Amino acid sequence: MCFTQNFWSLLISGLADGFLYALIALGYTLVYGVLQLINFAHSEVFMSGGFAGYFVLQATLGSHTTSGWGSVGYVALGIAAGAAGGGVVAFLLERVAYRPLRRRKAPRLAFLISAIGASYFLYNIAGKEFGHNALEIPAPFTNLPWFSIFGAPVQAYYVVIAIAAISMLLLVDRVVSSTKLGKGIRAVAQDAETASLMGVNINRIISQTFVLGGLLGGAAGFLFGLNAGVVYTMGFTPALKAFTAAVLGGIGNVRGAMLGGLVLGIAENLPMGCVQTAWRDVIAYGILAIVLLFRPTGILGERLGRAA
Amino acid sequence: MSLLQLVDLEVRYGAIPALRGVNLSVETGEIVTLLGANGAGKTTTLRTISGLQHPASGRVLFEGRAIGDVAPHDVLALGVGHVPEGRRIFPQMSVLENLEMGAYRRRGNLREDVEHVFSLFPVLGQRRRQEGGTLSGGEQQMLAIGRALMSHPRLLLLDEPSMGLAPLVVKAIFEIIARIRSQGTTILLVEQNATQALQLADRGYVLENGEIVMSGAATDLLGDPRIRAAYLGETAAH
Numbered sequence: 060m061c062f063t064q065n066f067w068s069l070l071i072s073g074l075a076d077g078f079l080y081a082l083i084a085l086g087y088t089l090v091y092g093v094l095q096l097i098n099f100a101h102s103e104v105f106m107s108g109g110f111a112g113y114f115v116l117q118a119t120l121g122s123h124t125t126s127g128w129g130s131v132g133y134v135a136l137g138i139a140a141g142a143a144g145g146g147v148v149a150f151l152l153e154r155v156a157y158r159p160l161r162r163r164k165a166p167r168l169a170f171l172i173s174a175i176g177a178s179y180f181l182y183n184i185a186g187k188e189f190g191h192n193a194l195e196i197p198a199p200f201t202n203l204p205w206f207s208i209f210g211a212p213v214q215a216y217y218v219v220i221a222i223a224a225i226s227m228l229l230l231v232d233r234v235v236s237s238t239k240l241g242k243g244i245r246a247v248a249q250d251a252e253t254a255s256l257m258g259v260n261i262n263r264i265i266s267q268t269f270v271l272g273g274l275l276g277g278a279a280g281f282l283f284g285l286n287a288g289v290v291y292t293m294g295f296t297p298a299l300k301a302f303t304a305a306v307l308g309g310i311g312n313v314r315g316a317m318l319g320g321l322v323l324g325i326a327e328n329l330p331m332g333c334v335q336t337a338w339r340d341v342i343a344y345g346i347l348a349i350v351l352l353f354r355p356t357g358i359l360g361e362r363l364g365r366a367a
Numbered sequence: 368m369s370l371l372q373l374v375d376l377e378v379r380y381g382a383i384p385a386l387r388g389v390n391l392s393v394e395t396g397e398i399v400t401l402l403g404a405n406g407a408g409k410t411t412t413l414r415t416i417s418g419l420q421h422p423a424s425g426r427v428l429f430e431g432r433a434i435g436d437v438a439p440h441d442v443l444a445l446g447v448g449h450v451p452e453g454r455r456i457f458p459q460m461s462v463l464e465n466l467e468m469g470a471y472r473r474r475g476n477l478r479e480d481v482e483h484v485f486s487l488f489p490v491l492g493q494r495r496r497q498e499g500g501t502l503s504g505g506e507q508q509m510l511a512i513g514r515a516l517m518s519h520p521r522l523l524l525l526d527e528p529s530m531g532l533a534p535l536v537v538k539a540i541f542e543i544i545a546r547i548r549s550q551g552t553t554i555l556l557v558e559q560n561a562t563q564a565l566q567l568a569d570r571g572y573v574l575e576n577g578e579i580v581m582s583g584a585a586t587d588l589l590g591d592p593r594i595r596a597a598y599l600g601e602t603a604a605h
């Protein structure tokens with residue numbers, strides 16, 4: 060009974076969360092593909108995107124309101140700003156926190172510690188600079204329901220997320236499957252040394268992979284912030300969930316990250332008709348624990364460097 | 368000027384020396400073979416030429432230019448193609464994508480080059496959409512060679528192309544190597560299959576414990592009793 064209650068609206072919010080998880084999860088999976096490294100500072104890439112979007116909209120939109128194409132333009136601007144912010148931070152992260160360790164052939168644990176250090180640094184500096192309260196992104200569109208699906212109201216926000224995320228997911232899928240960058244990423248993921256014998260500059264590919272993941276994660280940070288506001292701790296939970304999604308789909312697997320994100324978003328939202336919202340995160344991390352225990356290679360398997 | 372010259376080359380893994388004062392040269396248009404038992408340092412030699420390993424001392428000269436410190440992707444761009452030990456096909460890329468990887472640094476239309484590879488190895492043309500990892504060992508070796516040709520190398524390094532292959536396939540691959548040379552590519556061939564390598568090559572070197580212990584014209588080496596005892600007897604078991 061309780062499952063059918065609010066089914067459609069829970070599915071819609073599940074999809075919206077899922078799209079965000081998918082965008083963030085791609086950052087984990089792409090980097091894992093080329094480096095076999097979990098970039099635990101990716102949560103702060105996400106956060107940086109949120110703040111970048113906030114500041115750019117704050118500066119351009121201020122307290123004005125927009126409608127129609129103007130709103131579309133502002134959302135696009137916010138996404139672009141978020142993506143740029145995420146891309147820049149991801150690029151710097153790789154340069155500062157990881158590359159020096161790679162050059163020294165440091166053990167795996169050193170990368171993990173460096174990631175955690177970078178993460179703490181970034182979010183504490185954000186907390187110090189931007190305060191400890193959530194900043195509201197000036198909304199370029201109304202919060203009222205736009206239309207309804209099977210009686211479930213759909214806000215413009217959900218439409219924005221769906222359109223933005225689907226376009227980015229399709230785009231990144233194409234990049235990985237058929238561009239030179241994508242081939243380079245897959246070659247490095249499958250056999251980095253041989254890729255270098257083919258003329259692939261491994262360091263450059265790694266850098267570009269971080270940036271690609273950063274663009275997606277940063278854009279997701281802005282989209283998240285549109286609804287929830289931006290604050291220095293905003294990255295923690297969504298990024299951990301997205302990591303779960305990446306593992307669920309098969310870490311290193313691009314389409315797996317997309318699928319894992321959507322599955323997780325829906326799986327943690329649908330039961331909300333039956334249980335209190337406090338169970339949401341319990342369900343999500345329960346899924347992570349179960350996947351790690353019983354199918355550590357995820358739904359689609361750990362197919363390194365593969366598009367699907 | 369030699370196309371490739373190794374001068375007093377020393378390479379170490381940590382503190383352990385793998386190459387100890389290797390001198391070797393390859394002239395344009397030659398096939399030179401580098402022979403030696405397991406662990407002699409053959410692969411290390413090729414890896415050092417390609418920039419995967421860097422010399423502790425001594426020099427690697429390609430067309431007179433010192434490339435000992437150059438990164439692998441830049442060595443490739445200078446005109447060195449490397450068919451690595453164990454083939455190292457990208458397992459989850461199609462035959463066609465593997466070939467495209469070989470031309471990673473080039474722009475423009477690859478059709479002609481792909482067709483050229485398919486003319487050398489027709490079986491690859493039939494399997495162009497198949498994943499590299501699902502090819503047979505012989506097909507993978509052909510693909511590895513074809514992939515290296517896609518960069519138009521002036522010097523092609525081949526690391527034990529006969530390894531693990533049936534005699535008929537080995538014969539076919541050696542014929543292709545001769546053809547590649549006749550089309551203008553210089554070849555440095557690492558082999559344990561000494562007889563066939565020496566029959567194909569112009570000159571040869573023998574590596575033992577990281578040192579060149581013998582070198583000369585292939586026909587002389589083929590007739591040398593020490594070679595016959597040490598390598599030809601041994602390779603009969605392959």
Ligand SMILES: Nc1ncnc2c1ncn2[C@@H]1O[C@H](COP(=O)(O)OP(=O)(O)OP(=O)(O)O)[C@@H](O)[C@H]1O
Binds near residue numbers: 405412
């Ligand atoms: N990565 C490495 N780390 C440490 N030692 C290595 C490494 N690679 C090779 N060696 C050592 O260097 C020596 C030369 O190895 P190399 O692979 O060059 O020999 P090879 O002549 O190619 O042998 P094979 O015919 O078995 O392929 C060997 O003693 C080997 O154990």
Ligand SMILES: [Mg+2]
Binds near residue numbers: 410411452
């Ligand atoms: Mg070897």
